[in-house]
Amino acid sequence: MMKIQEGYTERHVLTITVDNEAGILAKIAGLFTARGYNIDSLTVADITEDHAVSRITIVTNGPPPVIDQITAQLERLVPVHKVTDLTERGEHVERELALVKVAGRGSSREEAQRIADTFHARVIDDTPGSFVFELTETSDRIDSFVAEMREHGLVEAARSGVVGMIRGAEGA
C-alpha cells in the first residue's frame, strides 16, 4: 500500500516588494496554491507615497530546498521587485497586531484586565460587560495571550498576520 509522506519543514518569513497592480495578490497567493507551498500568514499594504509599490509579508513553511524554490518562483513574476527571506538573513524583528474581544463581569473581567496589563495590551473599547484589547507582539506572545483569554470570556480574536524587518541600518 502506498501512503503519502510528509517531510521536515522550516518556518520562514519572506518580504516581497511588488508593483501595486491589479491581480498581483492573486498571482502570488495562486503561485503558492499551484505549486503546493504553504502560507501561514500573508499581509499586504502599499508603502510608497504614490501607492505604486506594495510590501507583502508571507510566513511560510517547508523543507529548505522548497523555501529556496519559493523565493526563485516569486522572483520570476514580472511585477515582483525583490524577495527577501528574513529568516535566512538572520537577525530580524517580527510583529503582529491582534484585536481580542473578551466579555464578562466581576472577577473574570478583573482577571482579563490583569492579564492584559502583564502583556502590555491596550484597551481600545470598554463597556461594562466587555473589552477589546489591542496587542502588538510576536506571534508566539499573541498565541499565549489569546490562549489565556480563552479562560476568561474570549469572544473573538482578529490578527493582522506578521510583518517583519531586518535589524540594523540596512533595508530588505
Add this chain to the structure above:
Amino acid sequence: MSEERSGAAILVECLLRQGVEFVFGYPGGAVLPIYDELFGDHRIRHILVRHEAGAAHAAEGYARSTGKPGVVLVTSGPGATNAITGIADAFMDSIPLVVLTGQVATNLIGTDAFQEADTIGLTRHCTKHNYLVKDPAHLAATIDEAFEIATTGRPGPVVVDIPKNVQVATAPFSEAAAQRPRRYRPRTTASADEIAEAIDLMARAKRPVLYTGGGVINSGPRASDLLREFQRLTGAPITSTLMGLGAFPADHPDWLGMLGMHGTYEANMAMNQCDLMVCIGARFDDRITGRLDAFSPDSTKIHIDIDRSSINKVVPVDLGIVGDCGTVLEQLISAWGDRQPLEIADWTARIAEWRGKNSLAYPKRKGAIMPQLAIERLFALTRELDPIITTEVGQHQMWAAQHFGFVRPNRWLTSGGLGTMGYGMPAAIGAQLGNPGKLVIDIAGEASIQMNIQEMGTASQFRLPIKVFILNNEYMGMVRQWQELTYESRYSNSYSDSLPDFVKMAEAYGWKGMRITNEADLDGSIEAMLAHDGPVMVDCLVSKEANCFPMIPSGAAHTEMLLYGDMVAGTMDDEAKALV
C-alpha cells in the same frame, strides 16, 4: 505629434511596430473592432484557424521554427478558454507568444455577461505574465512590454486581455515608442568566478557529459554554433533532451542520442556514470531523470539556465549559473582558451561499449511495416531537403525523436513539457507560413491527429503544402504500451475505434490522400508525397503491436532501462504507478 486613435487601431499599429507578419486567430463578438481594423490592412496577414487551440499551436510552430514571437488573436469566453491548452503548452516549452484576447466591456466585467470568462484568472498560472487593459491610453506601453517579456529572459506566452469598449474608445497615439518603466531585466551573463569554477571542474573531468536542452534552441541559432564549438574544444560526449534536438548534429561521432525515458542506452548510461555533468538549458524533467535518488549519483553537476528557479528545483547542483545559454557558452569558450581537449579515452571506450548495445534496434515483423522503419525511410528520403518536422504526442513522437537525425536547430517542433496531442498539424501550419518553400512534415499518430484535424481547412485555405504522415497502429499506442507494462495488458479505452478513412478525409478537404499498406511501397509513396505540390495526408498502416524502446519504466533508474526483447509485460507496485 500624437493623434486620437481607437484602441483597436493603436493595437494594430503596435503589432506592426513589433514586426508582426502573421496573426493566428478567430473572430468573435468581443474582438470585432480589432477585426474591422484588420479588414483591408495588408500589412499584417491574418491566418484564420478552425479552432482557437489551432491558433495557439500554429503560433507556437511559427515561433519555434523562426525564433520570432507568435501572435494569437481570439475572442472572449470560449475563444480564450479554447486557446488555453496552447498557451499552457507554450509556457511549459518556453515558446514566445503574445496572445490577444477580447473581453466584454469593462462595465460588464463580473456580471456573467455573454461570452465572459475571467481570462486573466484562468491564464494566470500558464502565462509568463498577463494584463487586463482598461484604458486605450495604456495599450501601446502594454503591447511593447508584452513583446519584451515574451521574447527575453526565458521566453513564454503573455496574454493581453482587451475589453471591447477599450478597443472602441480613443486615446492619443504617437509614432514614437511608448514611455514605460523598464522593470524586466533578466540576468544573461555569468560572473567571472562562475566561469572560472566551471572551467576548473571541466578541465579536471575524467568522465564528462554535456546534457543540453531547449534553452540552447531558445537562445538562438548562434547558441547552437557555440555549443558545437565548446564541444569541439573539450571533446566531451553530448546528449540532449527532446526539446533540444537539432542544437547539436545527430551525425557527429560524439553525439550520444537523446536521453531520458526513451533515450538511448549510451546517453542514459553516460548520465548515470559520469563524474561531471554540464547541463545547458535543460531542467531535469522527470522524463529525463527517472528515479531521482538513483540519478547520476557520483557526478559533480553544473547547471546553466536563464531561469533561476530551474536551478536546484529538482536536482541539487554543485554550480548553478544563471544566464543565457549562448552568452555563457561564449564566456566558457573564451575562458577555455587554448587548452587541449580532455583526455578521456577510457570514458569514450566505455561509451563505445554501451553504443554497441544498439539500443534503438527493433525486430522486423513479417507482413507489417515497423513504425521505426517508416521514420527511418522518411528521414533517408528527406534529409537532403532539410525539413522541419512537427509531431503530435505519443509513440510516433518518440520514434521520430529516436530515428530522425536532426542536424540544425529550429527544425524539430514538438510538445515536450505539456505533451499536447493535436499540436503537430497546427504547428506545421505555423512553421510553413514562417518558412515558405521549406518542406514541413507532421509525423502523427492516428489518435493525436484527430484532436485538431479541423485545421486541415486552414492549410487548404492558405495553400500550405504541409505533409501529414500518420503512423496508424489503431491504438493510442503509448497508452497501450503502458497498459501492457503496468496493467497486465488491460487495454482500457486505448483502441482507436471508428477511425475515419483518412484518405477520403484528405480529399474532402482538397488535399491529396494516400495510404501505405506494404513495406515495398514505403519509399515510392514517400516520394509521391514529396512530389505533390500541395498538402498531403499519408495514412501509413504500421504494426499494431510495436512498442517504443528503449524505455526507463516508471520509477526506475537510468541503469534499469528496458530494451526491445526484454520481458516487459506485467504489473508494477503502487509507488511506481503513482510516478506516471
